[in-house]
Amino acid sequence: MLKRDFFFGRSVHEVAPDLIGVTLLVNGVGGRIVEVEAYDQEDPASHGHRGPTARNAVMFGPPGHAYVYRSYGIHWCLNLVCGEEGVPEAALIRALEPTSGLDLQRRRRGLDDVRALCSGPGKLCQALGITREHDGLALDVPPFELVERDEVPEIVTGPRIGITRATELSWRYLSAGSPYVSRGLPRA
DNA sequence: ACCGCGATGCACT
DNA sequence: GTGCATCGCGGTG
Numbered sequence: 225m226l227k228r229d230f231f232f233g234r235s236v237h238e239v240a241p242d243l244i245g246v247t248l249l250v251n252g253v254g255g256r257i258v259e260v261e262a263y264d265q266e267d268p269a270s271h272g273h274r275g276p277t278a279r280n281a282v283m284f285g286p287p288g289h290a291y292v293y294r295s296y297g298i299h300w301c302l303n304l305v306c307g308e309e310g311v312p313e314a315a316l317i318r319a320l321e322p323t324s325g326l327d328l329q330r331r332r333r334g335l336d337d338v339r340a341l342c343s344g345p346g347k348l349c350q351a352l353g354i355t356r357e358h359d360g361l362a363l364d365v366p367p368f369e370l371v372e373r374d375e376v377p378e379i380v381t382g383p384r385i386g387i388t389r390a391t392e393l394s395w396r397y398l399s400a401g402s403p404y405v406s407r408g409l410p411r412a
Numbered sequence: 413a414c415c416g417c418g419a420t421g422c423a424c425t
Numbered sequence: 426g427t428g429c430a431t432c433g434c435g436g437t438g
Contacts, residue, residue: 261430263430269430270430271430293430295429295430295431295432296429296431296432297429297431298431298432299431299432301430301431303430316430318430344431344432345430345431346431346432347431347432384430385430385431386429386430386431387429387430388428388429388430
């Protein structure tokens with residue numbers, strides 16, 4: 225299990241790269257995190273940027289909790305709250321390398337290809353069964369489980385995906401060469 | 413490979 | 426009414 229202070233008092237810019245390689249499970253189903261994006265208070269692309277609302281309230285609460293929101297009316301997306309209480313910072317989990325509960329993930333996604341099960345923030349929430357019910361739950365107790373990495377993967381960075389503001393920031397972190405990311409980096 | 417579009421909820425102007 | 430921290434499908438090179 226991850227130490228409780230993994231998220232406490234550490235900015236999302238420290239935590240986001242440290243999440244690459246950590247295993248995320250929900251009721252024992254999940255995989256290794258291979259893609260994360262950072263969102264902080266000063267960031268115009270962040271839900272927390274304009275102050276607290278009913279939707280983003282969890283971002284303003286204590287770190288170490290899940291912030292789950294609905295995207296485009298259809299999908300759910302999972303963030304892990306970082307930093308300190310009152311300051312909205314969170315890491316958006318964008319992709320996993322599936323390692324546990326593959327059959328259940330395939331059933332929930334209606335797909336067989338392992339590379340397609342969790343290669344996107346909406347996809348992984350469907351595969352792991354994450355919905356509004358998980359919004360605000362602590363990450364160190366069931367149904368969540370975060371398992372510390374035993375090796376530090378090589379990490380690469382790039383611009384974030386699917387946003388219209390602050391697109392110049394390279395706040396996307398990926399496990400180098402992983403075939404399980406949502407999409408590749410723009411070529412140099 | 414890329415591009416366009418529809419589905420659908422909700423925060424905000 | 427508009428715009429998304431999206432996805433999957435169907436069209437075109």
